[in-house]
Each structure stands twice: as structure tokens, then as C-alpha cells.
Amino acid sequence: MRRREFIKQAAITAAAVASTSTLNAAAKAPSNPIARRTLGKTGEQLSIIGFGGIVVTNETTGEASNIVAEAFDRGINYFDVAPSYGNAQERLGPALAPYRKNCFLACKTEGRSKDDSRAQLEESLRLLKTDHVDLYQFHALTKMAELDKVLGPGGAMETMEAAKKEGKIRYIGFSVHSAETAVAAMERYNFDTILFPVNWVLFTQAGFGPQILKKAQEKQMGILALKSMAKTVWPAEQKQNHPEPKCWYQPASFPDEASLGLRWTLGHPITAAVPPGDEKYFRLAMDVAQNYKPLEAHEEQALLAGGHGVEPIFRLGNDV
Numbered sequence: 001m002r003r004r005e006f007i008k009q010a011a012i013t014a015a016a017v018a019s020t021s022t023l024n025a026a027a028k029a030p031s032n033p034i035a036r037r038t039l040g041k042t043g044e045q046l047s048i049i050g051f052g053g054i055v056v057t058n059e060t061t062g063e064a065s066n067i068v069a070e071a072f073d074r075g076i077n078y079f080d081v082a083p084s085y086g087n088a089q090e091r092l093g094p095a096l097a098p099y100r101k102n103c104f105l106a107c108k109t110e111g112r113s114k115d116d117s118r119a120q121l122e123e124s125l126r127l128l129k130t131d132h133v134d135l136y137q138f139h140a141l142t143k144m145a146e147l148d149k150v151l152g153p154g155g156a157m158e159t160m161e162a163a164k165k166e167g168k169i170r171y172i173g174f175s176v177h178s179a180e181t182a183v184a185a186m187e188r189y190n191f192d193t194i195l196f197p198v199n200w201v202l203f204t205q206a207g208f209g210p211q212i213l214k215k216a217q218e219k220q221m222g223i224l225a226l227k228s229m230a231k232t233v234w235p236a237e238q239k240q241n242h243p244e245p246k247c248w249y250q251p252a253s254f255p256d257e258a259s260l261g262l263r264w265t266l267g268h269p270i271t272a273a274v275p276p277g278d279e280k281y282f283r284l285a286m287d288v289a290q291n292y293k294p295l296e297a298h299e300e301q302a303l304l305a306g307g308h309g310v311e312p313i314f315r316l317g318n319d320v
Helices: 003-028 061-073 088-102 114-127 144-151 156-166 179-188 200-206 210-218 256-266 279-290 297-307
Strands: 036-038 045-047 078-080 104-109 133-141 169-176 193-197 222-226 230-232
Touching: 061 088, 061 279, 088 104, 088 114, 104 114, 114 133, 114 156, 133 144, 133 156, 133 179, 133 193, 144 156, 144 179, 156 169, 169 179, 169 222, 179 193, 179 210, 193 210, 200 230, 200 256, 200 297, 210 222, 230 256, 256 279, 256 297
Parallel strands: 078 104, 104 133, 133 169, 169 193, 193 222
Antiparallel strands: 036 045
């Protein structure tokens, strides 16, 4: 090849490579990445939408890698998982590995004793292929007796505090489905975060949530929201065979009501919302978050009207 032709071809090749690099960069840096908010007194900056580990439960390793990569590319840096989510930890660990140093990883324990929670923590670290989790949470504190156990002698809090000193966890939090237990937990220990339902039906039809939100704000905690796209319980005839296998509750109708529900939740003083584990609802949540605008008055009125008289998924008094 003549020198002039070689130089010309090299220039064309370089331009093509540059163009491809530009396209790849654009794909990894969306023009409207999902916004971030401060996680209470921790100072951490989290995406306003979290990746719930159930999204990758029972997915192939390739499918799990693809959805994690897409979420990260769209701006999500907050990932949440638990041992009770089937094989979610096995799927999330390898998929998250390329992005781990730039992500905030939260995990949970159902262990209420020191020994049980330690065993779960070590197993989670192994499956998630990491040497630490950023946030470790007591999973679904519901009964006051459970709170007494985790905070008592030989309780799981001993594991939490020891693991924090070891560098295996950075922050301590809890998730909760009882308003009474939530308030009591915040009064008895200086938790970093709380993960609980912030949902329009629960707030308006059950009075469930406002008291938790108020107490968490007083404590300057990181407030993480569940069930933003939930609506009600499944009818009795559908409880065992309903159309949403990754939602134990009946979600808001897709896509309009679900979008409004999420925007309602994001309009409260929370850091982030974790949407349902169903992939289509999760993708909808990412779309909403990338273009988030607070609800207008007429939108909120329509949403709340649709929840009037609806059976909530939780009620007050679930702490016995």
C-alpha cells in the first residue's frame, strides 16, 4: 500500500474508533442521569432509585449482568439485596463486581442473635464477592420482641457493631413493616438508616408511615422507601397464583398509576425509593427517575382518589 493511501486509511480507522468511543461514552453517560440525594447524617450520595435485588432473582447470569449494567449506566449507584431473595445474592455479586467500587451496596440479615447474624453476614460477603457492605440492616423488624432480642445480650446488634469495627460494614440500619416497632427502634438506638413503606395508600388509608417519617427526620437518619408502587392485597383467589410472581402485593396499575405512586413517594423527604422486583416496574421506575418532576395538584388528587377505600397491605398495630 502506498504511503498516502496508508495514511488515509489510518485516518479513517482512527475516526471510526473515535466515533465508536464517543457513542460508547454517550451510552454510559446519559444526558439526564438519575439524580442523587444525601443519605441523612452519613453524607453519602445515593441515586433516588435503588436496585432491589429481587430484580435478578432466578435470572440467568447474562440477564443479571445486563440489567445491572443498564441500571449503573442510567445513574443508579444504590443496590439492595437480602439472603431471603432466593438466589439474588449469587446473581448480583458477579454482575455488580465491575462497578462495586462506585456503588453503595446494602444487605440485610434475618438473624436476631449474634451467631445467626454473623453467619449470614459472612455468607453474604462470600456470595456478593465483596469484602464489605456499605449498609447492613436488620431485615423486616416487625415484632417488639424481635427488637428486644437484637438489642439485648447476645443479640444481632453485637454482630453489627463488631463487624463495623472490622470494616465489614460501614453503616447500620433496619427495614420495618410495623410503625410501632419502627418508632421504638429509633428511640432505642442511633441507627444510620431506615427502610420502610412510603406509600400513598398506606399513608391515607391506614395512617401508616407519617409517624415513622417524622421520627426519622428528627433523628437525621437516611430515609429509604419501600412499596412506592404498591397498591393493595391480592384477592383471595389470586394469592397463590397471581400475575406478578415477584410482587407479594398487588402493584399499582401499569404504567400510569405506578408512575404517579413513585412520584408521590419521591415528593417526600426521602433519599431513595426501591421499586418492585418485577423488571417492567423497575424499568418504569428508572424512566420516571430520569425525568422526575413533583406531582402537580391535580395529579395528586387523582392518585389519592384512586386509593380511597382500598385495602392497605399493612396496618397499625402489627407489633404484637
